[in-house]
């Protein structure tokens with residue numbers, strides 16, 4: 015079954031949104047198959063966002079991701095990559111619909127609470143990066 019890498023970013027953890035976010039994915043019908051809380055080192059954050067390394071906001075993005083603990087998760091279920099992005103909402107909070115996580119809980123693109131893989135290929139890559147110890151079948 016399809017899997018996605020979902021990460022609650024430092025602002026989401028600091029604002030006590032962990033339970034709310036897990037609740038939304040569970041309520042939709044997805045299964046939590048991997049979960050851990052960790053402080054991210056710069057190298058891992060840079061690898062995770064390597065595709066954005068030429069963007070002007072890249073160093074601010076990496077600083078943000080390493081600014082406090084994150085909650086790393088793997089969620090499983092039908093079309094979880096695409097639906098996960100729908101549940102999360104658009105990148106810019108000004109464009110994310112009410113009812114989505116970003117639409118409901120944030121106002122700044124640089125502090126947008128949560129990450130979700132944008133394709134099945136990137137999900138598989140990100141799960142390998144964040145869970146090198148593996149995720150149970």
Ligand code: ATP
Pocket residue numbers: 066071075104105123124125126128129130131132
């Ligand atoms: P994520 O990969 O974190 O799930 P996304 O796929 O919606 O977000 P990306 O284009 O992959 O969006 O950008 C990664 C992150 O970089 C965004 O979530 C946001 O925090 C930050 N970001 C994107 N665009 C900007 C911008 N114009 N200014 C500042 N930060 C930005």
Ligand code: MG
Pocket residue numbers: 130132
């Ligand atoms: Mg992205």
